[in-house]
Amino acid sequence: MSERAISFVEFWLIDRIKPDVFHDEEGPAERNKYLAGQLILDAGSAGIQPHEIEEEYPDLNRTIAEAMEEAADEEAKRAILEDE
Numbered sequence: 001m002s003e004r005a006i007s008f009v010e011f012w013l014i015d016r017i018k019p020d021v022f023h024d025e026e027g028p029a030e031r032n033k034y035l036a037g038q039l040i041l042d043a044g045s046a047g048i049q050p051h052e053i054e055e056e057y058p059d060l061n062r063t064i065a066e067a068m069e070e071a072a073d074e075e076a077k078r079a080i081l082e083d084e
Helices: 003-016 028-045 050-056 060-083
Strands: none
Touching: 003 028, 003 050, 003 060, 028 050, 028 060
8 A cells, every 4th residue: 555645646636636627628538548647647756656556546537537526516516605
């Protein structure tokens, strides 16, 4: 178990996955693939090897998709609360 890989991914997702990331022409599969690649590159720059990320997150695209759904849900909740 790589605690530093888990920590890195969690912070990366919080920092990078925002509701405005959803507006692209490629669609979700390509977007998730691109973001997964970027996460791996950023992790490498931080000294974390790809295998550390892959061991903890074998389906990184799905992890990113779930983070995007959560970000969208949180944005919707925030918008509703602002309207009240």
